[in-house]
Amino acid sequence: MRHTLPRLVDAVLLLWLVATLTFLLIRLAPGDPASLLVSPTASVEQIAAQRAVFGLDGSLLEQYGRWLGALLRGDLGTSLALSRPVSSVIAEALPLSLLLGGVSLALSVIAGVGVGGWQARRVGATSDTIATVITTALYAAPSFWLALALLVIATSGPAVFGAPAWMRLPAFGVHTPAATLSGWPAIVDVARHAVLPVLVLTLTGAAAIARYARSAIAEAWRAPHVRAAVARGLPSRALRRRYVVRNAIAPIVVLVGLALPGVVAGSVFVEQVFAWPGLGRTMLQAIASRDYPVVLGLTVLYASVVIAANLVADVVVQSLDPRRRSA
Amino acid sequence: MITPPRDARVRAGLLLLGVLIAGAVVGPWIAPGDPVSINDVMGTRLKPPFATGERGAIHVLGTDAFGRDVLGRVWIAARLSLAVGVAGSLLAGALGVLLGALGGWLGGVVDRVLLAIGDAMLAVPRLVLLLVIAALWGPGLPTVVTVLALTGWMGVARLVRADVLGVRIQPYVEAATALGVPSSRLLVRHVLPNALGAAVVAITLGVGNAILLESGLSFLGLGIQPPAPSWGNMIAGGREWLLIAPWIALAPGIALVLTVIACTLIGDGLTRGGPASVDERARS
Numbered sequence: 045m046r047h048t049l050p051r052l053v054d055a056v057l058l059l060w061l062v063a064t065l066t067f068l069l070i071r072l073a074p075g076d077p078a079s080l081l082v083s084p085t086a087s088v089e090q091i092a093a094q095r096a097v098f099g100l101d102g103s104l105l106e107q108y109g110r111w112l113g114a115l116l117r118g119d120l121g122t123s124l125a126l127s128r129p130v131s132s133v134i135a136e137a138l139p140l141s142l143l144l145g146g147v148s149l150a151l152s153v154i155a156g157v158g159v160g161g162w163q164a165r166r167v168g169a170t171s172d173t174i175a176t177v178i179t180t181a182l183y184a185a186p187s188f189w190l191a192l193a194l195l196v197i198a199t200s201g202p203a204v205f206g207a208p209a210w211m212r213l214p215a216f217g218v219h220t221p222a223a224t225l226s227g228w229p230a231i232v233d234v235a236r237h238a239v240l241p242v243l244v245l246t247l248t249g250a251a252a253i254a255r256y257a258r259s260a261i262a263e264a265w266r267a268p269h270v271r272a273a274v275a276r277g278l279p280s281r282a283l284r285r286r287y288v289v290r291n292a293i294a295p296i297v298v299l300v301g302l303a304l305p306g307v308v309a310g311s312v313f314v315e316q317v318f319a320w321p322g323l324g325r326t327m328l329q330a331i332a333s334r335d336y337p338v339v340l341g342l343t344v345l346y347a348s349v350v351i352a353a354n355l356v357a358d359v360v361v362q363s364l365d366p367r368r369r370s371a
Numbered sequence: 372m373i374t375p376p377r378d379a380r381v382r383a384g385l386l387l388l389g390v391l392i393a394g395a396v397v398g399p400w401i402a403p404g405d406p407v408s409i410n411d412v413m414g415t416r417l418k419p420p421f422a423t424g425e426r427g428a429i430h431v432l433g434t435d436a437f438g439r440d441v442l443g444r445v446w447i448a449a450r451l452s453l454a455v456g457v458a459g460s461l462l463a464g465a466l467g468v469l470l471g472a473l474g475g476w477l478g479g480v481v482d483r484v485l486l487a488i489g490d491a492m493l494a495v496p497r498l499v500l501l502l503v504i505a506a507l508w509g510p511g512l513p514t515v516v517t518v519l520a521l522t523g524w525m526g527v528a529r530l531v532r533a534d535v536l537g538v539r540i541q542p543y544v545e546a547a548t549a550l551g552v553p554s555s556r557l558l559v560r561h562v563l564p565n566a567l568g569a570a571v572v573a574i575t576l577g578v579g580n581a582i583l584l585e586s587g588l589s590f591l592g593l594g595i596q597p598p599a600p601s602w603g604n605m606i607a608g609g610r611e612w613l614l615i616a617p618w619i620a621l622a623p624g625i626a627l628v629l630t631v632i633a634c635t636l637i638g639d640g641l642t643r644g645g646p647a648s649v650d651e652r653a654r655s
Contacts, residue, residue: 061491066503073507184631186583188590189606189624196617312498313587327499328591331506339503347494 051358055351062347063115063340067108070336115344121337125330130341133326140218141322144238144311148245153300155246156253163254164261176258182251188313191244195317198240213239216319241318245311249303256299257292264291294365301357304349384636391630395453398446419618435609435619445626448600453630455512455595456582459519463581464574466520467527468567474528475535475566476558482532489525497522501584505593515594519581526577527570534566541565572641579634586627602627 086094114121120130159175166172182190198213214220214237219230264270270287278287312324319325323342330338435441470489474482492500504518538544539562547561588594589603597604602623609620 058487058490058494061487062494065488065491066495069503070507073504074509180632180635181628184579184583184635185628186586186590186603186624188587189620189627192606192610192613192620193624196613196621200614312502313590316591327502331502334507343495343499343503346496346499347491350494350496 120341125333125335137326151246152249155250159254160257163258179251191317261292264288304353378640380636381640384633387633395449444600459581460577462520463523467524471528471531475532510593530569576638579631
């Protein structure tokens with residue numbers, strides 16, 4: 045634990061650097077949100093007034109100082125396009141992204157480690173090769189295309205095969221439009237809307253984890269001390285839990301740590317295809333309307349999650365693996 | 372003579388990639404009709420796969436909403452997508468080699484600044500960076516290649532930096548220094564050639580990644596702009612016909628999947644025994 049404090053300082057410095065670089069990146073880009081959001085007949089003075097309202101007046105350094113000062117007070121500013129605090133825009137979209145991302149990450153880890161572990165026991169067998177082909181194909185497939193392919197299957201499939209109507213899954217949004225459901229039916233409604241996006245995210249996520257888990261677990265099985273334990277006649281359950289999992293778990297934790305930011309970033313593509321109003325879709329809309337404060341706020345949020353996830357993964361790995369409790 | 376690669380995955384990947392490149396080269400010539408311009412729309416649009424078109428030509432993958440042969444467009448898009456993937460990954464690799472070598476060789480402040488910038492850029496999901504830059508600087512082919520290069524150098528830079536640090540303490544480098552070889556020549560002639568192994572593998576792996584990212588940007592309308600076909604914008608264009616003519620969106624996706632599988636197989640074979648390092652691909 046005594047190595048955690050300097051790393052925390054590093055993390056804060058890194059976050060500041062990300063915020064500064066993002067600010068520069070966005071503010072040096074051509075284009076002006078003020079002229080986008082006033083009427084096309086507005087005079088130069090009106091545009092200038094609009095810039096002042098948006099806090100886009102003054103030198104870049106002044107603007108940076110203002111933005112950073114507000115950021116330190118926890119104020120992310122006001123959305124230019126929506127005229128609402130950025131924090132409330134994020135607070136509205138975040139739970140929806142967490143719902144999709146959290147459920148699919150949990151399912152990905154279970155399915156990925158399960159498939160990878162199953163393959164690791166039969167490396168080179170036909171069943172292993174078939175599983176590798178499937179996971180490689182899923183890993184290679186872009187999520188937006190997989191989403192569209194599943195959409196075709198889920199919406200026209202049941203109709204073609206004469207399945208009952210309730211099997212046709214909704215493909216857009218979070219709720220059935222204009223439905224006034226409450227209590228249990230409302231939860232079922234949201235869950236039905238979430239099935240397809242969660243399925244896409246789980247398939248791609250599980251494929252990536254399975255590819256990695258397979259080699260990590262196979263390597264753990266090949267270790268001399270595991271072979272010695274096999275020779276001693278240890279029952280395979282104890283073998284797996286006490287010898288194999290303990291060695292294979294560290295790289296898998298690192299992998300999950302790297303996957304976490306994707307969860308919060310909200311799958312941009314999947315949210316876009318399924319019209320799921322999470323963070324990813326918010327980001328796309330903010331970029332399209334040059335909504336600087338929202339883009340900046342979301343980028344800083346992503347970066348802090350990535351940095352925090354790396355930090356947590358490191359600490360967890362250190363507690364799992366005594367060799368990494370550094371010298 | 373070039374000896375054939377021993378690893379079965381590399382062989383399979385190269386074979387698959389070869390077929391795709393051959394298709395990209397000859398495919399557009401064989402395809403019936405002009406795959407880019409719009410012809411007799413009402414008579415030829417939305418034909419299913421294997422339908423017969425004008426003058427008995429067969430549309431193997433059907434036609435799209437403007438009566439253009441889908442397979443022909445897939446092959447034209449292959450030219451763009453493959454070129455963008457290779458160019459993006461190579462440029463990113465070149466930038467990574469340059470910055471990694473500079474950092475590792477010069478050390479000190481330069482090294483620390485480069486490391487910090489790299490870390491900061493790795494802390495933002497690559498897709499977010501790509502989206503922001505592509506959208507703000509205006510989409511299009513040059514933007515796509517540039518942003519792929521600007522957001523993809525960090526991994527290669529880390530590898531090259533580590534290798535340069537390892538090589539520079541080798542006895543032969545010391546010997547060359549003692550003989551009075553100037554520093555720049557020492558780096559380029561003696562250190563770099565021995566510090567590129569891992570970087571070459573990373574650049575190869577990056578091609579599939581770059582192709583996926585390009586398709587994603589084009590799908591969102593921030594990459595290659597229609598009417599120039601790219602797999603990503605073809606999928607986006609087929610989206611509104613998804614339930615009537617699913618082949619329009621599905622066909623370019625299959626080409627995309629096959630290409631990325633080929634790159635993944637080659638990469639897996641080169642790193643041996645499966646994915647050796649977790650890549651920061653745009654899974655989000």
